[in-house]
Amino acid sequence: MITGKRAEVSGPEAGFRREVRAWLEEVLPSDWGPRRRPASTLAGRMKEGKAWQRMVYQGGFGGLGLPADFGGRPASATERLIFAEECARARAPEPADIFGQFILAPTLLALGTKEQKERFLPPIIRGEVMWCETFSEPDNGSDMANIQCRAELDGDELVVTGRKRWNSLSQFADWTMLLCRTGAPDSRGRGITFALVDLRSPGVRIETMPMLTGDDRETEVFWDEVRVPIANVVSAVDDGWRVAMSAMTTQRSIGTAELVPRLAVVVEDLVELATRTTAAGGRPAIEDPFVRDGIARCATDVAALRRTGERAMAAAAMGSPLGPEVSIAKLHWSETEQRLHRLAVELLGLRGLLIRDDEDAVDEGFWAHYWLWTHALTIHSGTSEIQRNIIAQRVLGLPVGR
Amino acid sequence: MAAPAVGRGTDLEDLDIPESARWAAVDAGLETMRRRVGEYLARPESFAADLWEVDARWRTDGDAWRDLCAEHGAVLGDRGRFAELGVLAEGAGRAAASIPYIGSALSALVLAAADPSALAELRGGAPGALAWAGPDEPVAVRFVGGLLNGTVAFVFDGAAAEIVVAVAEDDSGATVLCRVDDPSLVGRTTRGIADPTRDLATLTFDAVPASVLCGGTEAIGLLAELETAAAVLLALDAFGSAQAAMDLAVGYAKQRVQFGKVIGSYQAVAHHCANMFLLVENARSLARMAAWSVAWAEPGAALSAAQAKSAATENAVEVGRLAIQVHGGIGMTWARPTHVHYKRAWVDRAALGSARHQRERITTMLTEAQPRGFPPMYRTPF
Numbered sequence: 103m104i105t106g107k108r109a110e111v112s113g114p115e116a117g118f119r120r121e122v123r124a125w126l127e128e129v130l131p132s133d134w135g136p137r138r139r140p141a142s143t144l145a146g147r148m149k150e151g152k153a154w155q156r157m158v159y160q161g162g163f164g165g166l167g168l169p170a171d172f173g174g175r176p177a178s179a180t181e182r183l184i185f186a187e188e189c190a191r192a193r194a195p196e197p198a199d200i201f202g203q204f205i206l207a208p209t210l211l212a213l214g215t216k217e218q219k220e221r222f223l224p225p226i227i228r229g230e231v232m233w234c235e236t237f238s239e240p241d242n243g244s245d246m247a248n249i250q251c252r253a254e255l256d257g258d259e260l261v262v263t264g265r266k267r268w269n270s271l272s273q274f275a276d277w278t279m280l281l282c283r284t285g286a287p288d289s290r291g292r293g294i295t296f297a298l299v300d301l302r303s304p305g306v307r308i309e310t311m312p313m314l315t316g317d318d319r320e321t322e323v324f325w326d327e328v329r330v331p332i333a334n335v336v337s338a339v340d341d342g343w344r345v346a347m348s349a350m351t352t353q354r355s356i357g358t359a360e361l362v363p364r365l366a367v368v369v370e371d372l373v374e375l376a377t378r379t380t381a382a383g384g385r386p387a388i389e390d391p392f393v394r395d396g397i398a399r400c401a402t403d404v405a406a407l408r409r410t411g412e413r414a415m416a417a418a419a420m421g422s423p424l425g426p427e428v429s430i431a432k433l434h435w436s437e438t439e440q441r442l443h444r445l446a447v448e449l450l451g452l453r454g455l456l457i458r459d460d461e462d463a464v465d466e467g468f469w470a471h472y473w474l475w476t477h478a479l480t481i482h483s484g485t486s487e488i489q490r491n492i493i494a495q496r497v498l499g500l501p502v503g504r
Numbered sequence: 505m506a507a508p509a510v511g512r513g514t515d516l517e518d519l520d521i522p523e524s525a526r527w528a529a530v531d532a533g534l535e536t537m538r539r540r541v542g543e544y545l546a547r548p549e550s551f552a553a554d555l556w557e558v559d560a561r562w563r564t565d566g567d568a569w570r571d572l573c574a575e576h577g578a579v580l581g582d583r584g585r586f587a588e589l590g591v592l593a594e595g596a597g598r599a600a601a602s603i604p605y606i607g608s609a610l611s612a613l614v615l616a617a618a619d620p621s622a623l624a625e626l627r628g629g630a631p632g633a634l635a636w637a638g639p640d641e642p643v644a645v646r647f648v649g650g651l652l653n654g655t656v657a658f659v660f661d662g663a664a665a666e667i668v669v670a671v672a673e674d675d676s677g678a679t680v681l682c683r684v685d686d687p688s689l690v691g692r693t694t695r696g697i698a699d700p701t702r703d704l705a706t707l708t709f710d711a712v713p714a715s716v717l718c719g720g721t722e723a724i725g726l727l728a729e730l731e732t733a734a735a736v737l738l739a740l741d742a743f744g745s746a747q748a749a750m751d752l753a754v755g756y757a758k759q760r761v762q763f764g765k766v767i768g769s770y771q772a773v774a775h776h777c778a779n780m781f782l783l784v785e786n787a788r789s790l791a792r793m794a795a796w797s798v799a800w801a802e803p804g805a806a807l808s809a810a811q812a813k814s815a816a817t818e819n820a821v822e823v824g825r826l827a828i829q830v831h832g833g834i835g836m837t838w839a840r841p842t843h844v845h846y847k848r849a850w851v852d853r854a855a856l857g858s859a860r861h862q863r864e865r866i867t868t869m870l871t872e873a874q875p876r877g878f879p880p881m882y883r884t885p886f
Contacts (some may be wrong), residue, residue: 373867388867405811
């Protein structure tokens with residue numbers, strides 16, 4: 103029977119952690135620390151993120167886990183997690199190019215041609231570009247297989263006409279992953295193409311959408327006979343659904359590896375916030391039983407995410423097929439992040455609702471902003487309802503119903 | 505020490521997983537034991553109906569417990585094998601089994617060092633009980649002049665116990681742990697608790713002779729260990745119970761037809777099932793990890809145990825509620841055992857440090873000064 107004790111931290115793991123930690127201490131400004139918040143404006147955060155992703159590459163951590171042929175740095179899953187943990191712990195900014203680094207890069211690696219990998223991966227790894235997604239449409243959100251943005255084949259080019267919506271951060275992006283209809287309008291998943299498009303192409307127009315947070319993070323992108331070389335199609339014309347599913351699976355499974363450390367930091371910040379906040383009655387909020395109970399629930403939610411993620415990592419390392427662990431990750435982290443920020447704003451009372459323009463806004467409106475933003479988390483990348491359908495049908499084997 | 509073997513002959517050291525995920529790899533090695541314990545304890549779906557026919561009250565299955573002890577009794581009182589003990593807890597919850605594992609396991613932890621012959625009896629299948637109201641209740645038993653006096657309202661396996669260990673205070677108010685010399689002198693009242701699978705008895709000590717097992721700081725340390733162990737066992741029991749309730753509900757949702765379709769095809773029902781799945785998986789992760797943290801005597805074990813008890817029991821209560829809802833009217837009857845698992849989860853949540861008590865402990869641990877050498881953000885080692 104198994105009776106082994108946990109071994110001491112093994113050499114390579116501790117060594118890599120020390121390397122990342124030393125580098126972070128060197129590159130982050132000395133005033134960087136637990137009270138440090140991301141810039142309060144979207145443009146400010148994007149500027150921070152773009153500068154940061156270049157620093158990550160210069161520091162030797164670009165393309166962690168991607169092949170050296172394309173400028174990446176081979177790394178184990180453990181090292182990638184350690185990098186995420188140390189960056190979260192140091193409150194490092196998030197890269198601006200989330201879609202390129204975390205979604206397109208693994209998708210291209212799996213499904214791209216040699217030429218596509220050589221052309222698109224190095225700039226992503228060097229942090230020189232920013233990608234976005236143009237998948238959803240005004241009339242086709244959750245029902246992604248029904249997209250109607252049209253692309254006609256003209257020689258060795260696609261000619262794209264249509265309208266895309268919910269294209270996060272595309273006003274800051276250079277390139278986009280596009281899903282367009284190349285088959286008959288009702289061909290659903292069989293007639294969709296996945297193409298990589300330069301957003302400076304003639305005929306592309308981007309309009310920002312004011313969001314409930316006060317930021318215009320989302321956009322509509324209008325396509326008017328935009329010409330896209332066939333060489334930019336990933337896999338083949340009409341085979342884009344498979345590529346999109348691969349990208350979406352990647353997007354949803356980022357949860358465990360990358361987000362748990364960041365959520366753990368939010369719990370830590372929440373404890374600190376409750377300690378310095380005076381609640382009604384003049385006592386620190388941290389002494390309020392309601393707040394204490396809520397903090398424990400949030401911390402336990404994050405612990406559950408972490409432990410379920412560890413099960414997935416162990417299963418993957420032992421060569422087991424991905425189990426049900428992955429399917430619950432997106433559902434659980436999005437709801438957990440909502441509960442965390444809801445508690446923060448609730449314990450602050452009316453002051454919690456002061457947004458960034460008010461000089462008394464708590465932490466420059468950080469908590470109010472993210473509380474509002476977290477409502478998007480249970481909607482994007484497959485709503486919580488879609489995730490529940492996936493669990494019910496693919497994991498529990500319940501029949502598909504409409 | 506050589507690295508323990510994990511599933512399929514892989515070496516733990518060679519796996520691409522962080523230090524913190526090793527429990528999950530090693531845990532895979534318990535699957536065979538889980539399956540065998542599960543098969544042994546499995547009850548027919550009609551067991552609740554049978555229970556109602558006979559007497560909807562607890563009766564301890566001493567034979568089953570002796571059988572299990574014949575194979576696994578050595579895990580009692582052996583902290584390093586706590587994860588295997590956890591397999592029994594999980595299996596008991598899943599089968600809603602009436603086996604005296606909680607009382608036996610907790611009293612074995614106390615007797616392990618002090619009383620080897622009593623430990624051997626427990627390992628042979630003699631039921632034990634720990635007369636302790638739990639960490640959220642004051643100690644109401646006094647030990648003065650070699651005699652125990654007082655009452656503990658709810659003692660797991662208290663009616664069946666052949667070995668009784670008591671948590672008491674001496675005349676100076678210091679904690680002492682003692683073994684009752686003659687258990688037949690202990691007054692026992694079986695309670696009519698809603699969960700028909702549990703032996704929860706009120707034990708009354710009226711000048712009952714007992715022998716001290718330990719006192720002083722040793723007793724305080726042991727009590728803290730008992731709190732952690734009890735939390736993890738009840739978390740695993742609740743997880744097993746939640747898994748059983750969910751399996752019943754999902755199975756029913758696949759066969760019950762209304763409006764010409766199985767009810768599991770309706771999104772409202774399907775989403776109840778998906779919610780149950782999320783709750784069960786989170787309970788599984790937290791409870792099993794906590795069991796390994798106890799087995800490995802990790803510094804974060806108390807926090808992991810509190811999180812496991814809090815979440816697994818709350819989740820099991822919610823899963824039970826949803827499972828009854830998915831069943832509709834039949835879920836309200838003894839024709840299906842769903843409500844038995846639900847009631848069991850309520851006991852797990854309330855007993856030996858309620859879920860609310862655990863959450864208070866969690867926040868206390870999160871706000872305490874940082875233990876040396878720990879990264880701040882998880883408060884448990886990487």
